[in-house]
Amino acid sequence: MSRAAGDIAEKAAADFLSAKGCRIVARNVNSRFGEIDIIAENEGVLHFVEVKSGRGFEPIYNITPSKLAKLIRTIEWYVQKYAIKMPYQLDALIVRGEECEWVENITL
Incomplete structure (x- = not known):
């Protein structure tokens, strides 16, 4: 997938x-380990979201x-860097054309 298509999917997500x-909270956060597409907060939980x-x-x-x-x-x-004290989880957000599917807690 092209970077432009990825940008469109991330905006939709x-x-x-x-x-x-x-x-x-943030988009496209980079470290030496990798990238987090979206960081979002909802109801006191920080969601680290991988967009596919x-x-x-099946993109997932x-x-x-x-x-x-x-x-x-x-x-x-x-x-660690931002001394996060709130609960957090890793999610996936699948973009299929106009449809989005949020899959929460993919590491369980």
Whole structure:
């Protein structure tokens, strides 16, 4: 997928989360371990959201074990760097055209 298509999917995901009552804290947070697409707060929980999109296949399958490990390391870095004290979780947000599906707590 092109960077432009990824940007469109991330904007759709951020708009979707905002419509669900989330406050977008940050987007495209980079560390030496990897990138977090969206960080959002909702009802006292910080959501680290990996956005996946695509056509002709199930995008969530692009979250591989190695990708998951990078995301977890990046989240740990962010939590330590910003001294986060609130509960947090890792979510996926799947964008299929105009449709968005929020899959919460993908590490359980």
